[in-house]
Amino acid sequence: MLVIGNHVSPYARKVLVALDLKGLDYEVDPIVPFYGTDAFTRVSPLRRIPVLIDGDLVLNDSTVICEYLDEAYPEPPLMPRSPADRARARWLEEYADSRLGDLIIWRLFYARIVGPRVFKTVPDEAAIAQVTDVELPAALDWIEARAPDEGFLFGNLCTADISYAAFFRNALLAGWRIDPARWPRTAAWVARVEAVPAFATSIRYEQAIVGARGHERADAMRAAGARISATSFGDATPKGSIMLR
């Protein structure tokens, strides 16, 4: 199997952690999506990571990919068992993917890190403060009421747990940390997810590539021990983003 994507994307990280939890063999093409080639557009029409290629199956969207992995490779399961809990897990994952995606990825991480580095944009500090001081704390209040006292959301680790911990890594990379005095259950739960070996591995790769430029990431990940694909869907110069246009 091939994953196009890298551990600095919370969506790609979710898939990479799921693959490791299931002990599956895969290679990574750790491109930054804005640098994708025309071949990347053919496998990812929104020019987004992650993409999973399993034989002749090409899949987009981290949630779709994780559900496929869980059905095709059921052990260990990454969804709870009962239909009601499965539905709850999907909603919690969706909240993370859409609300935390909007706040942490588009309005914080992209504004502070990706935009200035890739597109030479200047951060709008007032817009960032609205996220860090108002909207993200409100989202944390909502999450805190649902965070588990111990263990994970539904007993065993599931995709939704991975999703939350993945977004909070990007918040941290952009300088925002969960305050354990204000959101103690969330802080402790996210720390438990980060300590799961497959997630801890993803942090090691994240640290290896976070400072590297797009075209240096494959070498940085190879040096850290990852299996990197021989060919790449990435280019040397950015082509742009549907979202940031």
Ligand SMILES: N[C@@H](CCC(=O)N[C@@H](CS)C(=O)NCC(=O)O)C(=O)O
């Ligand atoms: N719903 C998608 C979202 C994927 C996504 O937005 N990925 C970001 C990286 S964090 C991306 O590829 N952005 C490139 C762009 O929008 O131009 C999923 O769950 O996979």
